[in-house]
Amino acid sequence: MSKSIDYGNLMHRAMRGLILEVLRAVEREGLPGQHHFFITFDTRHPEAELADWLRERYPEEMTVVMQHWYEGLDVDEDGFAITLNFGDSPEPLYIPFDAIRTFVDPSVEFGLRFETQDLDEDDEEDEDEDDELDEADSRKEAEVVSLDKWRK
Template structure:
């Protein structure tokens, strides 16, 4: 039996590729102009690397702000490493691209939102079952989309 075209996962891959290119450009040249990012991460992702105290404080998700102070930004095919400041304590992180649930650049009103499925962390591809939703994911099928920026504005 042949499967149909999985447009949802193809779109997720394309949008994560866009994030990869943006982060790589920032790693090479810094943030241009007023650009800055709010990146919400699923901290339970098995490849997410962060300090134990930070994971204990944010066991499900965290929103990172990449703006005025960051260093050691290195991008690879699967994610990016970055050092951010948490209460005057620099902390290195490794963020897999498939752990990102939202990526927003409020300076240009750009945003992406990903619906994370628990099987996105598995290498296996089960053709017969739909992926179970994570607890806080919406119940309807969605691909990447622009999110409202109102919740990020001061």
């Protein structure tokens, strides 16, 4: 078993599952009421599919709006395909759930943000040192603290 529970990744998996459920409902029934989505995604993700001109224009990330006009919404376990209108030019996209950075529905003030951590070698060394310090701290004797002075 690992040293700790990876709550960050567990939470991201749950949040992506929520997006999957929402998009599947929209796929079946359409967008209800005033709901619409702003979805920002990493255009560098290896499984993201978009036209070359869009990738050139948005080399790192892109925000798409799913509101009045969209077609061909097709949701699978890993992401979704959709055709959106860019200046009167319909363009098909495939957005993997792992590429999503933000998912916002402003009509109900709901939003999700996926934090990314790019660890370089220095960060990994710092983590190793922190682990060693944590182990040393855990071997210290416990200190008993009296709470009497804060009681009334």
